[in-house]
Amino acid sequence: xxxxxxxxxxxxxxxxxxxxxxxxxxxxxxxxxxxxxxxxxxxxxxxxxxxxxxxxxxxxxxxxxxxxxxxxxxxxxxxxxxxxxxxxxxxxxxxxxxxxxxxxxxxxxxxxxxxxxxxxxxxxxxxxxxxxxxxxxxxxxxxxxxxxxxxxxxxxxxxxxxxxxxxxxxxxxxxxxxxxxxxxxxxxxxxxxxxxxxxxxxxxxxxxxxxxxxxxxxxxxxxxxxxxxxxxxxxxxxxxxxxxxxxxxxxxxxxxxxxxxxxxxxxxxxxxxxxxxxxxxxxxx
Amino acid sequence: xxxxxxxxxxxxxxxxxxxxxxxxxxxxxxxxxxxxxxxxxxxxxxxxxxxxxxxxxxxxxxxxxxxxxxxxxxxxxxxxxxxxxxxxxxxxxxxxxxxxxxxxxxxxxxxxxxxxxxxxxxxxxxxxxxxxxxxxxxxxxxxxxxxxxxxxxxxxxxxxxxxxxxxxxxxxxxxxxxxxxxxxxxxxxxxxxxxxxxxxxxxxxxxxxxxxxxxxxxxxxxxxxxxxxxxxxxxxxxxxxxxxxxxxxxxxxxxxxxxxxxxxxxxxxxxxxxxxxxxxxxxxxxxxxxxxxxxxxxxxxxxxxxxxxxxxxxxx
Numbered sequence: 001x002x003x004x005x006x007x008x009x010x011x012x013x014x015x016x017x018x019x020x021x022x023x024x025x026x027x028x029x030x031x032x033x034x035x036x037x038x039x040x041x042x043x044x045x046x047x048x049x050x051x052x053x054x055x056x057x058x059x060x061x062x063x064x065x066x067x068x069x070x071x072x073x074x075x076x077x078x079x080x081x082x083x084x085x086x087x088x089x090x091x092x093x094x095x096x097x098x099x100x101x102x103x104x105x106x107x108x109x110x111x112x113x114x115x116x117x118x119x120x121x122x123x124x125x126x127x128x129x130x131x132x133x134x135x136x137x138x139x140x141x142x143x144x145x146x147x148x149x150x151x152x153x154x155x156x157x158x159x160x161x162x163x164x165x166x167x168x169x170x171x172x173x174x175x176x177x178x179x180x181x182x183x184x185x186x187x188x189x190x191x192x193x194x195x196x197x198x199x200x201x202x203x204x205x206x207x208x209x210x211x212x213x214x215x216x217x218x219x220x221x222x223x224x225x226x227x228x229x230x231x232x233x234x235x236x237x238x239x240x241x242x243x244x245x246x247x248x249x250x251x252x253x254x255x256x257x258x259x260x261x262x263x264x265x266x267x268x269x270x271x272x273x274x275x276x277x278x279x280x281x282x283x284x285x
Numbered sequence: 286x287x288x289x290x291x292x293x294x295x296x297x298x299x300x301x302x303x304x305x306x307x308x309x310x311x312x313x314x315x316x317x318x319x320x321x322x323x324x325x326x327x328x329x330x331x332x333x334x335x336x337x338x339x340x341x342x343x344x345x346x347x348x349x350x351x352x353x354x355x356x357x358x359x360x361x362x363x364x365x366x367x368x369x370x371x372x373x374x375x376x377x378x379x380x381x382x383x384x385x386x387x388x389x390x391x392x393x394x395x396x397x398x399x400x401x402x403x404x405x406x407x408x409x410x411x412x413x414x415x416x417x418x419x420x421x422x423x424x425x426x427x428x429x430x431x432x433x434x435x436x437x438x439x440x441x442x443x444x445x446x447x448x449x450x451x452x453x454x455x456x457x458x459x460x461x462x463x464x465x466x467x468x469x470x471x472x473x474x475x476x477x478x479x480x481x482x483x484x485x486x487x488x489x490x491x492x493x494x495x496x497x498x499x500x501x502x503x504x505x506x507x508x509x510x511x512x513x514x515x516x517x518x519x520x521x522x523x524x525x526x527x528x529x530x531x532x533x534x535x536x537x538x539x540x541x542x543x544x545x546x547x548x549x550x551x552x553x554x555x556x557x558x559x560x561x562x563x564x565x566x567x568x569x570x571x572x573x574x575x576x577x578x579x580x581x582x583x584x585x586x587x588x589x590x591x592x593x594x595x596x597x598x599x600x601x
């Protein structure tokens with residue numbers, strides 16, 4: 001089967017550091033993949049390689065094309081929002097639409113106008129007159145009106161308030177996503193996207209620390225909350241991570257016996273954020 | 286092709302102020318100056334008596350000479366447009382690959398399926414064709430309005446504008462020469478344009494400084510080496526850049542070809558490499574010269590380097 005993104009030995013070197021270190025990665029279509037990592041882990045470097053915005057070493061194929069040599073052709077099949085503030089500030093909304101329409105063969109003006117009609121953005125607005133949230137709505141409206149196979153979002157909601165952020169992902173999920181498309185998202189606000197993700201990739205120091213479907217995550221990881229007197233017993237079972245909250249001890253286990261855990265305390269599925277902290281602080285193992 | 290046109294349109298939208306408003310302001314200044322001239326006359330002069338005298342005097346001058354002066358005036362009127370155009374294009378190109386790197390909107394432009402080659406082509410086309418043509422159109426319109434206005438004034442004052450000046454010159458010829466010189470200049474200036482785009486693509490900040498400093502250093506070095514060789518400054522005072530500027534096919538100045546024979550000149554008539562008289566063949570001489578060939582080679586290197594840098598502009 002062919003993958004939307006197929007990377008083998010993907011490496012990105014800067015003068016002194018290795019941002020992406022020999023990554024193998026296959027993403028099939030119809031997935032919503034969260035690429036999560038601490039600052040400087042190599043997320044943006046990896047995305048830039050995938051989008052043809054930066055040079056790289058190794059084999060990388062995106063929708064069967066090579067991003068390094070074929071960016072313009074690739075962009076007919078891929079859309080990306082790099083962050084909220086990259087629309088040119090001087091441009092008017094109607095100019096942006098006209099421009100995208102004449103450059104992008106798969107852009108639908110009707111769809112775009114329809115998305116915009118539910119916002120306060122008007123055709124005569126200049127981007128610099130819009131609030132940050134409205135700019136994000138505008139960019140999303142443009143991107144959702146382009147019929148592409150891969151959408152890459154790099155911190156798309158950075159600096160937006162909670163209402164806009166919720167709306168952003170709701171629109172994306174309800175009006176845009178289907179099994180033909182793939183969405184790749186990086187963000188720091190993990191809690192907001194964990195419910196829409198189908199796949200989870202953790203990246204740390206340029207290496208992949210976790211690559212799993214959300215179903216597998218729910219299967220393989222379990223969180224146990226116990227009273228202090230049971231903490232020692234829980235520790236015996238070799239948890240990945242332990243923390244304390246309101247006097248109770250919370251442990252995270254990988255591939256543990258749920259039955260055994262239930263006898264000690266309350267068992268539940270960990271949040272992506274907690275899993276992230278556990279795996280990242282777990283080190284290189 | 287559609288994509289290229291769309292990108293050129295974007296350049297126009299972004300630079301409307303420089304490309305369209307600026308020449309309109311110059312045209313406006315011309316008209317305002319003319320109206321002020323008439324008001325001033327009216328203020329000090331009872332019923333335009335001396336203006337009438339002046340017109341009567343002009344009407345009696347030699348027709349051939351009048352025709353020559355008129356053509357010269359037509360063409361010289363373009364000089365202010367051309368000068369401002371040169372500045373507009375200079376600063377446009379200097380910002381062309383710099384501004385969107387600074388405000389990060391390059392990430393949006395790169396998300397469109399338009400290659401970097403096409404982007405650079407659209408910017409070069411805007412500088413070589415779009416801006417000059419807009420300036421030229423507004424120059425022609427200003428010219429027409431001024432001639433019409435002046436004809437009305439002349440008629441009111443009881444002279445015949447047709448025999449006085451309208452029939453004596455062919456404005457279309459002047460306009461054509463000016464437009465030709467704009468296009469010729471666009472080619473002649475390609476090494477400069479390439480240099481500006483290259484600077485625009487690499488400079489981390491203050492592109493103006495990066496654009497001006499190397500040529501100034503080179504110019505001074507050239508002058509110095511020349512001085513060491515000849516112990517005199519007369520030999521080659523203007524140097525390479527001076528020659529390039531003085532030999533420009535743009536109508537920049539006037540020239541005196543002897544008694545009663547003066548007119549506009551291509552570039553500045555201080556060099557003898559090319560004929561400075563304003564004719565199409567003199568413009569073509571420059572474009573089809575070996576100097577130009579070297580210039581094109583240099584421009585190609587600069588533009589190639591600008592493209593290379595543009596491809597890597599999102600690297601870090």
